[in-house]
Amino acid sequence: MKTINIQEKLTKFxxxxxxxxxxxxxxxxxxxxxVTGEFVWHVHDEEDELFQVIKxxxxxxxxDRTETLKEGEMLVGIRDEKKFDSVDALKNAMKxxxxxxxxxxxxxxx
Numbered sequence: 282m283k284t285i286n287i288q289e290k291l292t293k294f295x296x297x298x299x300x301x302x303x304x305x306x307x308x309x310x311x312x313x314x315x316v317t318g319e320f321v322w323h324v325h326d327e328e329d330e331l332f333q334v335i336k337x338x339x340x341x342x343x344x345d346r347t348e349t350l351k352e353g354e355m356l357v358g359i360r361d362e363k364k365f366d367s368v369d370a371l372k373n374a375m376k377x378x379x380x381x382x383x384x385x386x387x388x389x390x391x
Contacts, residue, residue: 287335290303291313291335294315300312316339331358332355333350334354338350338351341358
């Protein structure tokens, strides 16, 4: 086991909406991303997601509600729930996403 300093990892990149792998747990990657503005409506058919806000606020709009995550809070997004992600300023969110992980590994390590 190795300690991971999330604040240190955040200093290593500046682009938004581009997750970076910081760990692997079983078959899942733990991804760290900086986000700002809005992301597109999307659905994950075969996987769940976990969002944790490190700084700022993250708004995740589902078809029937909007969830607001503040610093130190997390949310598990269940598969098949259509969502739209947005933030009110530069934010840092940690995302764990199996489908993205598989594609990321395929694109970067295959």
